[in-house]
Amino acid sequence: EVQLVESGGGLVQPGRSLRLSCVTSGFTFDDYAMHWVRQVPGKGLEWVSGISWSSTTIAYADSVKGRFTISRDNAKNSVYLQMNSLGPEDTALYYCAKGVIPILVVFMADSWGQGTLVTVSS
Amino acid sequence: QSALTQPPSASGSPGQSVTISCTGTSSDVGGYKYVSWYQQHPGKAPKLMIYEVDKRPSGVPDRFSGSKSGNTASLTFSDLQAEDEADYYCSSYAGTNNFGVFGGGTKLTVL
Numbered sequence: 001e002v003q004l005v006e007s008g009g010g011l012v013q014p015g016r017s018l019r020l021s022c023v024t025s026g027f028t029f030d031d032y033a034m035h036w037v038r039q040v041p042g043k044g045l046e047w048v049s050g051i052s053w054s055s056t057t058i059a060y061a062d063s064v065k066g067r068f069t070i071s072r073d074n075a076k077n078s079v080y081l082q083m084n085s086l087g088p089e090d091t092a093l094y095y096c097a098k099g100v101i102p103i104l105v106v107f108m109a110d111s112w113g114q115g116t117l118v119t120v121s122s
Numbered sequence: 123q124s125a126l127t128q129p130p131s132a133s134g135s136p137g138q139s140v141t142i143s144c145t146g147t148s149s150d151v152g153g154y155k156y157v158s159w160y161q162q163h164p165g166k167a168p169k170l171m172i173y174e175v176d177k178r179p180s181g182v183p184d185r186f187s188g189s190k191s192g193n194t195a196s197l198t199f200s201d202l203q204a205e206d207e208a209d210y211y212c213s214s215y216a217g218t219n220n221f222g223v224f225g226g227g228t229k230l231t232v233l
Binding site: 033037050059061095106 | 162167173179215219223225226
C-alpha cells in the first residue's frame with residue numbers, strides 16, 4: 001500500500017522559516033517525481049513545487065519562487081520543502097503527492113498524503 | 123486567479139449524465155496531453171480520477187471519463203451516483219517551469 005506522511009507544519013511568525021517533510025512507503029520512491037500542493041482551507045488547490053526522480057529537474061510556482069526549496073533523499077524515501085520568508089499568504093494545508101507515471105516530471109498525482117497545516121501569523 | 127477556468131458548480135440527479143469543463147490556453151490544456159482530474163470530499167485529500175486526458179487509474183469506475191478538445195478538457199459522469207457529490211479540480215502541465223496549474227474547482231451536487 002502506498003503511503004505518504006507529511007510533517008513539519010505548525011504556527012510560525014511572518015518572515016520565519018519552516019521545513020516540511022514527507023516520508024513515503026509502498027512504492028519504488030526513486031522511480032517517481034514528487035510534488036507539493038497546498039490548499040487554503042475552504043479554497044482551491046495550488047501546485048507549489050515538483051522534483052524529478054533524480055533531483056535534476058525542479059520547478060516552483062511563481063508565488064513561492066525564490067523563497068521555497070524542494071529536495072529529496074532517495075535513500076530515505078523522503079521529499080522536503082524548505083520554506084523561507086513566510087507570509088500570511090502561505091497559510092495553507094500542504095500536501096505531498098506522488099507522480100503517476102515513472103520518470104515523468106509533469107504534475108499528475110495518484111497518491112497524496114493527508115497534509116500538514118502551516119499557519120503564518122504573529 | 124486560477125490559471126484554468128472551471129464552472130463553480132454543477133448538479134444532476136442520480137443516473138443522469140453530467141459534464142464539467144476546464145478551459146485553459148494553448149500553453150497548458152491545449153498544448154499537452156497531461157491533463158488530470160481530482161475528486162475531493164470534505165476534509166479528505168484529493169483523489170486522482172483521470173490522467174493523461176482520458177486514462178482512468180485502477181479502481182476508478184468506468185462511468186467517469188475524460189476528453190479534450192482544443193483548449194478545453196472535460197470530465198463526464200455517465201451515471202451519476204450520490205457518492206459522486208464532491209469538489210472536482212482539473213490540472214494541466216504548463217511547461218518546464220510550471221509542472222502543474224489547477225482550475226478553481228467545481229462543486230458537484232447530486233440532487
